[in-house]
Amino acid sequence: MNELLSWGLVIATYQREKILCQCLQLAVEQTRKPSEIIVIDASDHWQNTRTQVMAEIASHHPEIRWIYQAADQRGLPLQRNQGLALATADITFLLDDDSLMYPTCAEEIMRVYEADAEGVVKGVQSILAPTLPSEITINDVPKEVGWHRDQWIPGIASFQRFIWRHVFLMDSDFLCIPYDGEFPDYSVPTSLSHLNVRPVKIFHGCRMTYRREAIAQEPFEPLLLFYALLEDMDASYRVSRHGMLLETSDAKLHHFQSNSGRLSRYVVSVLSAMNQAVCLRRYSNDLKRDRDRFYQLTVRRVVAEIFKDGLSRRWTFPQVCGLLSALKHSPQVFKLSDEELEHWYPYFQKELIASGKPPAFPQTPSTQPAAEIR
Structure with missing residues (x-):
């Protein structure tokens, strides 16, 4: 035993x-x-x-x-x-x-x-x-979501799964770029x-x-x-x-996906792509290869989010705008030294959360104030 x-x-x-x-x-x-x-x-x-x-x-x-x-x-x-x-x-x-x-x-x-x-x-x-694990009452408000994977339609479910994975990119495996290439x-x-x-x-x-x-x-x-x-x-x-x-x-x-304490869709979309750029910058064993893969994937995500924002009637297209903003700012990540990145990216996140939009460029990373999160 x-x-x-x-x-x-x-x-x-x-x-x-x-x-x-x-x-x-x-x-x-x-x-x-x-x-x-x-x-x-x-x-x-x-x-x-x-x-x-x-x-x-x-x-x-x-x-x-x-x-x-x-x-x-x-x-x-x-x-x-x-x-x-x-x-x-x-x-x-x-x-x-x-x-x-x-x-x-x-x-x-x-x-x-x-x-x-x-x-x-x-x-x-x-x-x-x-479904919930038992007959319990949740005194909270769930996150608002659009169409989701539990809504398969008999007869076309396999087609829906294909759209879900390959068009909407709603599969984590497609969104992860392995640092070792595979x-x-x-x-x-x-x-x-x-x-x-x-x-x-x-x-x-x-x-x-x-x-x-x-x-x-x-x-x-x-x-x-x-x-x-x-x-x-x-x-x-x-x-x-x-x-x-x-x-x-x-x-x-x-x-349950509680709606409490969540950031806006726009901010989450910016961070989702910027975080990926930062992790690739820190851990990739071939940065040129993975930088190219990052830009290709993020463009594909922009297309996917056009469909998702539109189908969910989010007419300000917050997730599309967030990814476009990340495409604008992510080149900065790949240019910074390790020391500059460790100083600049906390500042970037802090300013994004505080103002709802990324900080303006250009600024010299080494002269920016350290982030205070509390």
Whole structure:
């Protein structure tokens, strides 16, 4: 019998106290209990939420190690790294604060890790369930979305999936540019052949779990200060270079996608492309190759967002405008030295969040003020 492993939950949260409590409640009700729960909260009134969580949830589960801290700096990657530094469990669940686990989610994920006799599996993610895990009431407002993948029409579903993946580019694999030129290729080991698992190239940020030592070796990129596409892709791809990433269809999780604490569509679109440029600048083993791939992909994304903004009747086309703005500013990323990039990109993000538009150019990066995130 393989050794039993412990698992812990690390949650980075911001202004989502309503859904956070439900997320934590479902975590402690898992059929396989966590050994620790760590919350890093960047909210304005984090002390109030901490008091509520400790009184209403933690007090009923003293066997669990609880840590609830204020964020040193606001930002999903930074908060996750802060939580990881405090984690001690063998397996770390890095879920979103609006990720709602089905009762056996943790048990099924741990089953995969414990069956991995060769130790080649570095991460496991659940599948996404379209409905809530039980008859629970969510006192929160979901993010507004347009047409989504659950709305397949019988008879043309395969055509819809093609459009979804290749025209709308709504598949993370298409959006990730591997820093080594291609993704690692792994085969599922024989010790896992009896489980419902499949290899994946990268992880979806709301449902990631890792061996703690693997994600500690490849922490979240500290230059990506705010939530946007790629912080999860970047970290999971870097981990995949050390070992296999799997998805298990026996573990289920519902991503509620709370609207609270979100940035505007325009800002997220700018950051999604700029973050990718920054990660390529820092990690690519062939920057010329990947810079060209970045521009080609971003132009394709502009075309895709024209359709998506239009079909969703967003007539200001915020996502299109965001990507066009990123195309304008991303050449700056590829020109900067490492030191200039580390100074300039936090400033760029701070100004974008504060004003709703990127800072004007030209400015000399080395003379710009350091970003203050709090």
